[in-house]
Amino acid sequence: MNIIVCVKQTVDLQQVRIRKETREPVLDNIPLTIGNIDKNALEEAVRIRDKVGGKVIAVSAGSEQLTDTIKEALAMGADEAILVISTEFEGADSGAAAAALAQAIKRVEDYGIILLGEGSADNYSGQVGPRLAEILDLPQVTYVSSLEVENGTIKAVRNLDDCFETVEVGVPAVVSVVSEINEPRIPSVTQILKAGKKPKQVFKPEDLGIEITRSITTLSNLAPDQDRKRILFQEGTDKDVASLVSALEAEGLVRR
Amino acid sequence: MAAILVFSERDDIAWQLLGKAAELGREMGLGVAAAALGSADPGGYANRGAQKVYISKNEQLKTFEASVYAEALSQVAKQADAAVILIGSTRRGKELAGRLAQKLGAGCISDAGSLEVKDGRLVCTRNALGGATVATQTITTELQVIAVSPGLGEPIESPETAEMVEVELALKPSAVKVIARSEKGQGAVDIEGAEVLVCVGKGFTRQEDLKMAEELAEVLGGLVACTKPLATDEKWLPEDRVIGLSGKSGKPNLAICLGISGQVQFTVGIRDAKTIVAVNQDPNAFIWQMADYGIVGDLYEVVPRLTAALKG
Ligand SMILES: Cc1cc2nc3c(=O)[nH]c(=O)nc-3n(C[C@H](O)[C@H](O)[C@H](O)COP(=O)(O)OP(=O)(O)OC[C@H]3O[C@@H](n4cnc5c(N)ncnc54)[C@H](O)[C@@H]3O)c2cc1C
Numbered sequence: 001m002n003i004i005v006c007v008k009q010t011v012d013l014q015q016v017r018i019r020k021e022t023r024e025p026v027l028d029n030i031p032l033t034i035g036n037i038d039k040n041a042l043e044e045a046v047r048i049r050d051k052v053g054g055k056v057i058a059v060s061a062g063s064e065q066l067t068d069t070i071k072e073a074l075a076m077g078a079d080e081a082i083l084v085i086s087t088e089f090e091g092a093d094s095g096a097a098a099a100a101l102a103q104a105i106k107r108v109e110d111y112g113i114i115l116l117g118e119g120s121a122d123n124y125s126g127q128v129g130p131r132l133a134e135i136l137d138l139p140q141v142t143y144v145s146s147l148e149v150e151n152g153t154i155k156a157v158r159n160l161d162d163c164f165e166t167v168e169v170g171v172p173a174v175v176s177v178v179s180e181i182n183e184p185r186i187p188s189v190t191q192i193l194k195a196g197k198k199p200k201q202v203f204k205p206e207d208l209g210i211e212i213t214r215s216i217t218t219l220s221n222l223a224p225d226q227d228r229k230r231i232l233f234q235e236g237t238d239k240d241v242a243s244l245v246s247a248l249e250a251e252g253l254v255r256r
Numbered sequence: 257m258a259a260i261l262v263f264s265e266r267d268d269i270a271w272q273l274l275g276k277a278a279e280l281g282r283e284m285g286l287g288v289a290a291a292a293l294g295s296a297d298p299g300g301y302a303n304r305g306a307q308k309v310y311i312s313k314n315e316q317l318k319t320f321e322a323s324v325y326a327e328a329l330s331q332v333a334k335q336a337d338a339a340v341i342l343i344g345s346t347r348r349g350k351e352l353a354g355r356l357a358q359k360l361g362a363g364c365i366s367d368a369g370s371l372e373v374k375d376g377r378l379v380c381t382r383n384a385l386g387g388a389t390v391a392t393q394t395i396t397t398e399l400q401v402i403a404v405s406p407g408l409g410e411p412i413e414s415p416e417t418a419e420m421v422e423v424e425l426a427l428k429p430s431a432v433k434v435i436a437r438s439e440k441g442q443g444a445v446d447i448e449g450a451e452v453l454v455c456v457g458k459g460f461t462r463q464e465d466l467k468m469a470e471e472l473a474e475v476l477g478g479l480v481a482c483t484k485p486l487a488t489d490e491k492w493l494p495e496d497r498v499i500g501l502s503g504k505s506g507k508p509n510l511a512i513c514l515g516i517s518g519q520v521q522f523t524v525g526i527r528d529a530k531t532i533v534a535v536n537q538d539p540n541a542f543i544w545q546m547a548d549y550g551i552v553g554d555l556y557e558v559v560p561r562l563t564a565a566l567k568g
Pocket residue numbers: 036037119120121124456457458459460482483484485486498499500501502503504514515516517518519521522535536537538541553554555556
């Protein structure tokens with residue numbers, strides 16, 4: 001049984017800066033990486049493989065740079081990668097990603113479990129997993145915080161808004177994970193060096209018979225106004241604390 | 257008449273959505289319908305703005321399972337001639353929305369934080385880039401599925417009598433079996449409504465030390481909230497105390513951030529605070545960009561001093 005994990009390439013969000021005058025995000029020249037929660041999905045895939053065997057196949061849809069970004073997933077333990085590459089994925093919605101992933105996954109033989117993150121780092125919509133499950137006509141188990149796969153049965157605990165739910169489902173199924181499921185490993189230097197040599201299949205959308213359509217138009221994407229005073233007291237001495245308290249009192253935020 | 261169809265697995269959220277749908281329906285010339293599936297109370301919807309309530313007590317709807325509920329709602333949507341489907345953006349609601357949208361070939365926006373009609377089109381906002389920005393978006397497909405953040409609409413009362421429609425649904429049993437369920441039993445703490453929030457992060461090294469934050473909160477008449485890792489990884493506080501992209505948003509007068517690095521996924525939840533104070537020992541922490549006042553220092557020294565100074 002093979003294990004599929006869907007990972008998305010995004011800009012490193014910690015490095016996104018906001019252009020002061022326009023409130024627009026500056027995304028040029030920011031390194032690309034794989035989403036945090038996608039790494040949890042990948043870690044889980046690797047752990048399952050190490051227990052039940054098979055291969056971990058990382059599947060991703062994104063821009064040209066993906067051939068490079070995907071090395072991170074291969075270094076973390078994925079055995080192979082299938083990439084769907086097109087500039088059109090930039091800003092495309094969940095439906096386009098799900099359609100591409102579904103067609104790529106259909107090329108894999110004997111997959112038992114398809115893992116995803118509960119939400120991508122940038123879009124965090126939680127839509128791709130359920131859409132993928134619908135296209136492939138598979139059951140889905142979302143927001144999983146603990147997972148076991150044994151003899152073709154998936155047993156999972158789901159972390160929902162107001163309860164934990166333990167469920168069982170046979171393979172194949174789509175499973176999305178939350179970040180607390182595991183601690184993703186940091187690859188060693190040898191693993192990073194080996195990653196470039198692992199097998200990769202690269203497709204264009206047309207090779208898979210898909211057309212990237214858009215069902216959402218973004219009218220604007222701006223940072224909200226944040227006009228903070230940014231007054232820093234450099235030492236936590238009694239004097240600094242007193243200055244802070246006076247400042248807060250002057251604003252009527254605290255009373256003595 | 258084409259309609260806005262409302263569904264949430266939680267009645268309180270469905271009522272909020274009905275209030276919102278009534279407002280949007282007037283502007284867009286659409287009727288308001290609700291889907292009362294499984295154990296939902298149809299009468300509650302009829303009293304809160306639904307003009308039509310589609311009812312099914314089909315055996316398969318006894319417990320919520322997204323693929324079955326998506327199939328049920330897709331059948332109801334056709335009968336109701338739905339142009340817009342509003343769903344409560346809970347975790348269950350989001351997975352339902354995605355699956356339903358795919359089934360119906362519709363565009364879908366989840367976690368919509370606002371929803372209004374502009375030039376006859378529905379316009380939504382949602383957080384993007386992990387919370388660094390807010391995207392304003394419209395759906396271009398004929399049918400629109402929108403998962404709306406809880407708390408957006410206000411429930412209304414409607415004296416008119418709604419039409420109750422019993423529907424026959426063809427549903428297959430779910431492949432997913434629920435073995436057990438345990439309620440989280442979170443306290444009724446209203447982080448979102450608090451005037452003062454003392455937010456704690458990984459700068460705290462032991463659970464016992466949170467007492468310092470509680471004392472500070474008590475002096476200020478506020479509540480303690482936290483970053484995600486403190487709840488999901490350390491389990492020091494319940495998850496309903498998490499502020500941020502996957503947690504809650506507050507609008508306090510004063511938010512004090514203790515030992516928090518200030519990544520966007522957290523700050524998105526406090527950016528509406530009037531004044532933000534931070535204590536962090538790292539002079540280069542991201543949190544300084546969000547702070548009105550800050551003390552660079554060890555929280556273990558600063559917090560007791562601050563509490564003492566406020567006590568006077
Ligand atoms: C999709 C997604 C959704 C997320 N949603 C959320 C969310 O809703 N809410 C959320 O909070 N996070 C969320 N996160 C996680 C988020 O990215 C950060 O990992 C998290 O907010 C960091 O928490 P922290 O600031 O407590 O910890 P850290 O980043 O580890 O920061 C700890 C800080 O404490 C300081 N410190 C340490 N010791 C001391 C001391 N003695 N005195 C003073 N300062 C000290 C350090 O300098 C550091 O700045 C999400 C992540 C993803 C990918």
